[in-house]
Amino acid sequence: MPILQLSPRLNKISTDILAGFVLVCGVLFSVPAFGSTLSSWISTQEPQSEAFMLADISRDDAAKGSVVAAPKQTIDYYYHWVRDAGLTIDVVVGLYAHATDENDKANYFQILSDYVDFSTRIQQSQNKSGNPWDTGPGEPKFNVDGSDYADRWGRPQNDGPAIRASGLIRLAHLMIDQGQMDWVQAHLYQSTESAATLLKNDLEFVAHHWGDPSYDLWEEVVGTHFYTRMVQRRAMIEGAELADRMGDSGAAANYRSQAQQIEQQLANHWDDQKDYLVASLNVDPNDARYNSKDGLDVAVVLGVLHGTALHHDPSTATADEVLFSVVDDRIILTAEKLRETFQSIYPVNSEGTGLAPGIGRYPNDTYDGVSSHSHGNPWFLATNAFAELYYRTANVIAQKRSVQVTPTFAYWVGQLSQGSQVGLQQNETLTSSDPKFAQLLSVIRLNGDEFLKRTQYHSTSDGGLSEEFNYQTGYMQGAENLTWSHASLITAVWARSNQQ
Ligand code: NOJ
Numbered sequence: 165m166p167i168l169q170l171s172p173r174l175n176k177i178s179t180d181i182l183a184g185f186v187l188v189c190g191v192l193f194s195v196p197a198f199g200s201t202l203s204s205w206i207s208t209q210e211p212q213s214e215a216f217m218l219a220d221i222s223r224d225d226a227a228k229g230s231v232v233a234a235p236k237q238t239i240d241y242y243y244h245w246v247r248d249a250g251l252t253i254d255v256v257v258g259l260y261a262h263a264t265d266e267n268d269k270a271n272y273f274q275i276l277s278d279y280v281d282f283s284t285r286i287q288q289s290q291n292k293s294g295n296p297w298d299t300g301p302g303e304p305k306f307n308v309d310g311s312d313y314a315d316r317w318g319r320p321q322n323d324g325p326a327i328r329a330s331g332l333i334r335l336a337h338l339m340i341d342q343g344q345m346d347w348v349q350a351h352l353y354q355s356t357e358s359a360a361t362l363l364k365n366d367l368e369f370v371a372h373h374w375g376d377p378s379y380d381l382w383e384e385v386v387g388t389h390f391y392t393r394m395v396q397r398r399a400m401i402e403g404a405e406l407a408d409r410m411g412d413s414g415a416a417a418n419y420r421s422q423a424q425q426i427e428q429q430l431a432n433h434w435d436d437q438k439d440y441l442v443a444s445l446n447v448d449p450n451d452a453r454y455n456s457k458d459g460l461d462v463a464v465v466l467g468v469l470h471g472t473a474l475h476h477d478p479s480t481a482t483a484d485e486v487l488f489s490v491v492d493d494r495i496i497l498t499a500e501k502l503r504e505t506f507q508s509i510y511p512v513n514s515e516g517t518g519l520a521p522g523i524g525r526y527p528n529d530t531y532d533g534v535s536s537h538s539h540g541n542p543w544f545l546a547t548n549a550f551a552e553l554y555y556r557t558a559n560v561i562a563q564k565r566s567v568q569v570t571p572t573f574a575y576w577v578g579q580l581s582q583g584s585q586v587g588l589q590q591n592e593t594l595t596s597s598d599p600k601f602a603q604l605l606s607v608i609r610l611n612g613d614e615f616l617k618r619t620q621y622h623s624t625s626d627g628g629l630s631e632e633f634n635y636q637t638g639y640m641q642g643a644e645n646l647t648w649s650h651a652s653l654i655t656a657v658w659a660r661s662n663q664q
């Protein structure tokens with residue numbers, strides 16, 4: 165068993181004690197934790213992550229269809245967050261789409277159908293963010309029995325309904341393909357707005373309120389956010405395609421036009437001086453938290469992962485969708501700046517060989533998983549996101565069978581392990597017949613693997629993944645078995661094998 169793997173019990177030992185312990189055991193702890201190759205680790209970790217993730221849906225003491233952010237009742241993550249739940253359910257839709265066993269398929273469908281019922285209930289509630297037909301869908305979290313969360317919170321968070329919509333759109337297409345149009349009309353989509361079907365209502369909410377300021381995905385900053393706008397744009401693009409399929413052509417035209425307007429706003433996030441995309445705009449100039457990170461935030465990478473449209477009919481994709489895709493120079497530069505920054509600010513990133521750095525939310529984060537007045541750490545979901553970003557980049561290039569080697573692209577590849585060996589020439593167009601093409605793809609994938617190896621290095625052998633791992637000691641901390649940590653592992657692994 166790899167030496168660094170600890171029992172989950174140990175995660176709770178205070179960082180101070182651990183720091184001392186690590187000093188004493190320095191020799192032991194510098195041994196890399198590779199008892200197995202990455203592929204064999206994945207073959208045990210992926211089913212473990214799936215089991216942890218599924219166990220957080222419809223828990224015994226929670227309403228059917230609710231998804232807790234993490235399974236321990238004693239910490240303040242035992243709630244249904246619309247964002248975390250939406251990202252989790254998106255994975256369940258993928259499992260449903262790929263299931264070959266009839267029993268598995270029926271089980272996944274039950275989960276999805278319960279989630280649809282639960283979400284309809286909370287979406288239709290009158291809550292502290294407003295009324296169901298107006299701003300209420302922006303309410304970020306609910307009690308696990310489906311009742312409103314009544315305390316103060318960073319509300320609204322308008323990414324939630326857009327994320328939920330994208331998962332449901334994929335489900336709607338699958339159901340229609342299986343001849344279940346009636347189910348879709350009864351539960352997800354009726355063009356008459358007064359019918360208040362879940363998906364239609366989310367799409368209308370996005371179409372009417374994407375321009376409103378809201379809290380960001382970290383629940384800290386009020387403004388307009390790259391992440392939020394990316395998932396909103398995706399909901400509008402995919403929503404238009406589904407609306408057409410539902411015979412709701414007026415709505416389809418409106419959603420398309422909203423998507424274009426959102427895209428224009430997204431362009432404003434590019435900062436010429438900084439040379440990266442800033443996470444938020446229209447922030448209160450006195451917001452010390454936002455100012456301290458200088459706009460640099462992994463939210464931009466998550467935005468491209470969660471905000472890239474999945475088309476039921478690929479021929480409906482438009483040329484515009486290359487903008488803010490994984491091969492957009494602006495995304496590449498932002499991701500590279502994040503990687504370099506986190507490499508240098510977290511000492512744990514100099515531990516281990518052949519590992520990419522653990523990635524945090526943003527530099528100067530002061531949240532440690534419990535206290536907001538502490539020191540930020542690398543997060544599993546952010547580290548896995550980098551693996552997924554690299555795999556998806558390779559997949560997109562492979563699918564296009566060519567890549568334009570812009571100076572930015574050449575710079576990025578030059579920074580990768582073994583990247584300089586590819587011998588890219590600036591401004592060349594590399595096509596799949598060139599031997600360098602296959603070499604480029606394998607280098608990008610190898611570098612994606614190095615991020616998953618970082619996750620492997622800090623995980624436990626029971627497959628446990630907390631929210632974070634300590635920036636100095638590498639021990640897990642924050643919410644144990646964060647549902648989203650597991651979901652992000654699964655989507656990264658799927659991207660590794662070019663699956664969705
Ligand atoms: C502060 C954290 O930064 C934020 O992300 C979190 O959601 C809240 N505290 C609540 O735990």
Ligand code: NOJ
Nearest residue numbers: 233245247248381382383
């Ligand atoms: C804190 C994170 O910042 C936020 O994005 C998440 O929704 C909650 N934790 C719950 O996992």
